[in-house]
Amino acid sequence: MEVELKALLDDLNVLEKSLSDPAPIQKVFVLLLLISFLSGLFTYSKSLRSHVENLAALSKCNPHRRSKVKELSSEVVDSNPYSRLMALQRMGIVENYERIREFSVAIVGIGGVGSVAAEMLTRCGIGRLLLYDYDTVELANMNRLFFRPDQVGMTKTDAAVQTLAEINPDVVLESFTMNITTVQGFETFTSSLKNKSFCPTKEGCGVDLVLSCVDNYEARMAVNQACNELSQTWMESGVSEDAVSGHIQLLVPGETACFACAPPLVVASGIDERTLKREGVCAASLPTTMGVVAGLLVQNSLKFLLNFGEVSPYLGYNSLKDFFPTMQMRPNPQCSNAACMERQKEYMLAKPARDAAAKAKMEADALTAVDDGPLHDDNEWNISVVDDENEKDAAKASSSSDTLPEGLTRELPVADEYEKAIAIGSGEAEEEEDDLEDLKKQLEALNAA
């Protein structure tokens, strides 16, 4: 009896130490001693003990949440969660990192790629994230990053919000547990993209970028339809069913090929995507490939939003050979998607204004360059901030070709109407053509080796 009581007292001691304010526990202590002596209920001490142990264990996982931060600081102290990001500004990589808080990004599909992309953007301090998924977390998802076994059974959106809110309370999280390919779901999806309450002064949509991280054709077509209708720039991502390759792609309605302009391109050959969800058949997946694709996708998103480096129009990843093909795709002038045709028309009509703006900007830049000199003395890579307008025109002026660069194949059987209307541009005329030719030769040489 005495031993049991001592064990109980020890456990209470542990519990007392593990809690920040021990005073009330000391009172419980006194009370328990009182009970012990008053009611002689020593027989309960064993079960009580196991409970106190349990509670003591639980108290160790007491969530120590960080408080919200009003303004991003570049102060170099261990307690500043933004010091390493604000350093990008001090180092001249990003002109204004603080703008990150103004941006809204929608992520469709919170699986192996989407969840990691959401975590990366959250840790970067993005202003607002909109998350879309209808699925629940399963143990079978544990071979990819992000979700934890204790979240099994939760919806992916709820589990993501739980984790992301803890990581960075500064990010505004909105989650939509629904299937965007249903009529109702599609409607909610487009109206949520249009909602401007976060930044009422924003032009166009309520979001700055849509990231498609879904695993099936229908969902990609739904994102494509919504973004074409709303003239919203988006990025598509995908990982092959054999888990060893993937890609990311930038889609600007009217300016680049939309998802319906040409059959989707994937790196290396894949199994028919429609077998993916068949019972008993399961695609392979690896945390590595999905982590790399998520990293490349969010890196491209940061370059797009914060205006640094070069935004990749298409970037493939073949992990077996560590080969990274790139290319550009022009819109198809006979695209079956009516909204895409509308956007193409608008883009053509705006050409004179775009040209004039580009010319004015180039002249202004030339003047500034004479005044200021180069930003970095040791700019041996000739890295410069890319002028959006110039890039757009260069892409528009790209030549068209029917052949695909080596290493890329079409993901789905080609419908006749798509076949004859394929319009694959190979980027900035000659140079880009050479680029692909080089990559082709390179791959052939590697294969021959």
Added chain:
Amino acid sequence: MEVELKALLDDLNVLEKSLSDPAPIQKVFVLLLLISFLSGLFTYSKSLRSHVENLAALSKCNPHRRSKVKELSSEVVDSNPYSRLMALQRMGIVENYERIREFSVAIVGIGGVGSVAAEMLTRCGIGRLLLYDYDTVELANMNRLFFRPDQVGMTKTDAAVQTLAEINPDVVLESFTMNITTVQGFETFTSSLKNKSFCPTKEGCGVDLVLSCVDNYEARMAVNQACNELSQTWMESGVSEDAVSGHIQLLVPGETACFACAPPLVVASGIDERTLKREGVCAASLPTTMGVVAGLLVQNSLKFLLNFGEVSPYLGYNSLKDFFPTMQMRPNPQCSNAACMERQKEYMLAKPARDAAAKAKMEADALTAVDDGPLHDDNEWNISVVDDENEKDAAKASSSSDTLPEGLTRELPVADEYEKAIAIGSGEAEEEEDDLEDLKKQLEALNAA
């Protein structure tokens, strides 16, 4: 008083429901009622209530851990955490995925790259992970993946073990909270690598691979020294101080350049690494770049361990241009590291045996190929499992050159003794040379654009 008591009872009710076995709580319930009535200590009920609330909140994060799995199953059910990995075997990517459980991997440095690498290997079901770090988790680390704000103040090793054990209880985790660059730390490090208790039949060391994910030169040299002494293959990784480039490198003592053979190569120019830890100066970092580097590192590790695809000798990542330079480095015949020279001698002496084995294997493979036919009918990429021995000889036969491929620079000022002894091979003779030439041209064209 009555209200307070009711609130207390409600809270106990919540607590009771949230715990799996409510019986003992019901007893506490009775006891608390007894206290309330017997000792008239109602004044305590308010502080008690806040404590019960606290405990009820804690009980919600009761970790629902998955149970250990005895054997990897390829069964396609939601509850199988290995189904998507075993699919790699069914798809012919990996010959025997189950071997993953036999491997031990040591990760030195559990920061932005090391922690993600550890998580990826854990989710892949690696047999055993050895983790080394002396640092503690800070809020300033929250801009990278893996660590959570509630782990601030814990050592990185403890926090990593906490998270990884929850994700996959099948992995044997061993953590070492120490600095490997001290005399004592280095000794513990080498003896832990030698420990064969996990797999006593293993040849050589007790680990199959060492991953260096540290952020300073001294620690890299310590890993290099240990691996040269133990003839242990390792992979090095790094991310630039401006956060926008990184690299991975394979180091096989005696066969490839060691870290002391030539000054380390990095993608693009970086700030002097020694300024990194100076007070008030802080390097930039991004979860994207670090996630991509961790993904490429673990992908290369999986290819090395499970014998599929091609293991990259060096892979760079320039995120501003999405450019991925590759190269190979021969050992320096005048390397200042005595253990490296020893390994080089051994490697040369073993050449005849290696050649004979390679020839025999090639002949056997040729026979098998005739019997079996190709593994995939649609193998348009000519992907085949690479023969280690053949690859090693090809690397050995590589030509040497003093020039670096475009996009790579030396990380540190070059010491005179290193300068004159640089031995950079450019891989498989002519082809590889062309490869680099192509990449150079490609980059120049991109820069000119």
